[in-house]
Amino acid sequence: MRNMFTQVTVCVRTQRSCGSRSLPRGPRALCTAAAGAVAGEKLGGRKGVRKRAVDGRVRSFEEIPHTGKSGWVNLVKFWREDRFVQLHKHMERTFNGLGPIYREHVGTQSSVNIILPSDIAEVFRSEGLHPERMTLQPWATHRETRRLSKGVFLKNGEEWRADRLLLNKEVMMSAAVKRFLPLLDEVARDFCRMLRARVDRDGGGEEGRRGLTIDPSPDLFRFALEASCHVIYGERIGLFSSSPSLESQKFIWAVERMLATTPPLLYLPHRLLLRIGAPLWTQHATAWDHIFSHADARIQRGYQRLSSPPDRGSEAGSQFNGVLGQLMEKGQLSLDLIKANITELMAGGVDTTAVPLQFALFELGRNPEVQERVRQQVRASWAQAGGDPQKALQGAPLLKGTIKEILRLYPVGITVQRRTIKDIVLQNYHVPAGTLVQVCLYPLGRSTEVFQDPQRFEPERWCSKGPAADGSSFRSLAFGFGARQCVGRRIAENEMQLLLMHILLSFHLSVPCTDDISTTYTLILQPKTPPRITFSAL
Numbered sequence: 369m370r371n372m373f374t375q376v377t378v379c380v381r382t383q384r385s386c387g388s389r390s391l392p393r394g395p396r397a398l399c400t401a402a403a404g405a406v407a408g409e410k411l412g413g414r415k416g417v418r419k420r421a422v423d424g425r426v427r428s429f430e431e432i433p434h435t436g437k438s439g440w441v442n443l444v445k446f447w448r449e450d451r452f453v454q455l456h457k458h459m460e461r462t463f464n465g466l467g468p469i470y471r472e473h474v475g476t477q478s479s480v481n482i483i484l485p486s487d488i489a490e491v492f493r494s495e496g497l498h499p500e501r502m503t504l505q506p507w508a509t510h511r512e513t514r515r516l517s518k519g520v521f522l523k524n525g526e527e528w529r530a531d532r533l534l535l536n537k538e539v540m541m542s543a544a545v546k547r548f549l550p551l552l553d554e555v556a557r558d559f560c561r562m563l564r565a566r567v568d569r570d571g572g573g574e575e576g577r578r579g580l581t582i583d584p585s586p587d588l589f590r591f592a593l594e595a596s597c598h599v600i601y602g603e604r605i606g607l608f609s610s611s612p613s614l615e616s617q618k619f620i621w622a623v624e625r626m627l628a629t630t631p632p633l634l635y636l637p638h639r640l641l642l643r644i645g646a647p648l649w650t651q652h653a654t655a656w657d658h659i660f661s662h663a664d665a666r667i668q669r670g671y672q673r674l675s676s677p678p679d680r681g682s683e684a685g686s687q688f689n690g691v692l693g694q695l696m697e698k699g700q701l702s703l704d705l706i707k708a709n710i711t712e713l714m715a716g717g718v719d720t721t722a723v724p725l726q727f728a729l730f731e732l733g734r735n736p737e738v739q740e741r742v743r744q745q746v747r748a749s750w751a752q753a754g755g756d757p758q759k760a761l762q763g764a765p766l767l768k769g770t771i772k773e774i775l776r777l778y779p780v781g782i783t784v785q786r787r788t789i790k791d792i793v794l795q796n797y798h799v800p801a802g803t804l805v806q807v808c809l810y811p812l813g814r815s816t817e818v819f820q821d822p823q824r825f826e827p828e829r830w831c832s833k834g835p836a837a838d839g840s841s842f843r844s845l846a847f848g849f850g851a852r853q854c855v856g857r858r859i860a861e862n863e864m865q866l867l868l869m870h871i872l873l874s875f876h877l878s879v880p881c882t883d884d885i886s887t888t889y890t891l892i893l894q895p896k897t898p899p900r901i902t903f904s905a906l
């Protein structure tokens with residue numbers, strides 16, 4: 369995604385030259401002794417280390433190190449140094465300088481930022497029955513000014529919980545996964561067939577073993593949209609054809625624009641921008657309008673399909689009409705709330721999977737031994753599964769490990785946030801109820817204190833027994849945590865694993881350049897320039 373904030377990007381260089389497998393070192397050792405109030409003592413003397421107060425008391429909130437008291441001065445710095453697009457690197461640098469906890473006040477936002485699993489555990493213990501994140505206020509304002517209902521992403525309290533429990537049944541529970549897995553599998557197989565035909569047609573090398581080097585990102589965005597539409601609307605939209613619809617391309621652009629315009633609006637008084645008709649606000653709101661009208665058209669079609677008698681030939685009741693159909697049939701959510709939630713699922717479901725897939729193809733391509741180990745396991749499991757995609761995934765834990773590893777190194781959302789509902793103590797500082805605490809996933813994933821050899825791409829680290837593999841260790845948090853974790857998680861995980869499985873069964877992957885990828889932040893973390901990948905037919 370290119371946008372007005374991408375002039376400054378983050379160049380993550382390896383210490384070795386082109387050809388290296390290594391990723392950049394994690395932040396310089398942080399003061400990261402496991403938990404608790406005495407963490408600082410163990411590390412006393414190092415820069416940025418928190419010491420327990422001399423009198424043993426819990427320190428006050430005001431004593432938490434910070435990046436500058438004035439939110440407006442900080443905002444100007446953010447603008448001048450273009451930090452919005454390198455927020456992940458700014459966080460990494462700040463933890464290096466200030467230690468494992470700091471306060472930041474930028475424009476209208478303030479938060480306490482943390483990185484250590486022990487502190488993260490403490491925050492999640494105090495999230496309550498209705499966990500709250502930072503509200504994406506520009507999104508909420510769009511709904512309010514257009515008089516649209518909000519979905520789970522923007523709701524809080526009992527209203528959020530009521531919608532969320534109903535959505536969980538359609539997208540998170542194992543019965544739901546069983547329903548949509550074959551649909552994702554079908555789209556992943558079609559994608560590979562389309563790619564194989566292109567490699568055979570345009571690739572170089574001998575017949576049957578041709579290779580083609582491309583930037584696969586446009587195809588991956590189409591794959592993610594095709595997969596989302598199939599699962600959510602029960603509808604294929606033909607994006608792998610030679611002339612994919614312009615309407616779908618416009619949807620992809622609209623999501624891109626909506627995401628890219630969100631970060632600066634978060635820190636600015638966006639209601640003022642709305643009132644004066646500032647271009648930034650207008651672009652943001654127009655992008656959302658487009659996303660809503662795309663969903664609207666499909667919801668109308670879904671509604672008509674459901675109201676008409678079932679196709680002759682298909683057994684009554686046996687047809688899966690997507691998550692939309694399930695919600696409509698059950699009739700527990702009003703049509704307005706169905707529309708709000710379905711639109712959020714669509715807006716949240718495309719870039720979030722297309723981008724990690726780019727990183728995954730790149731890392732597998734530049735780590736041929738890892739790629740071969742994953743392929744061996746996938747082949748064996750696929751042969752055993754007799755065409756059942758669920759069995760095939762269950763027998764290939766390295767695929768799951770690959771996705772976790774990619775999201776460790778390149779977390780789509782660089783933070784998970786919670787508003788605390790009671791007073792807590794973090795790093796021996798008092799944090800009052802109501803504080804917004806951000807878990808900073810990018811520096812966490814690259815910290816030498818949390819991960820052994822964090823610069824290595826090593827899917828196996830999630831498969832063996834040990835702290836990283838243990839789900840309760842607060843190290844793998846790319847999908848968030850607990851009752852408020854990503855509601856699209858099961859769709860995303862299965863969609864990405866299935867695509868990688870079919871790609872590994874069909875192609876050998878390599879990359880023309882193994883330099884680390886420069887990353888940029890536009891509400892999601894993505895490559896500044898999408899990597900080129902060579903697909904060689906197997």
Ligand code: HEM
Nearest residue numbers: 520521713716717720780846847848849852853854856860
């Ligand atoms: C790799 C892919 C994805 C990642 C890393 C991701 C990450 C996240 C994270 C971190 C949250 C906040 C969780 C929390 O606060 O604990 C979230 C929430 C959400 N995600 Fe995802 N997501 C992904 C894919 C998807 C997909 C495919 C969809 C839709 C099909 C989706 C829809 C949502 C929605 C609607 C929420 C709000 C849930 C709520 O507040 O109850 N996400 N996601």
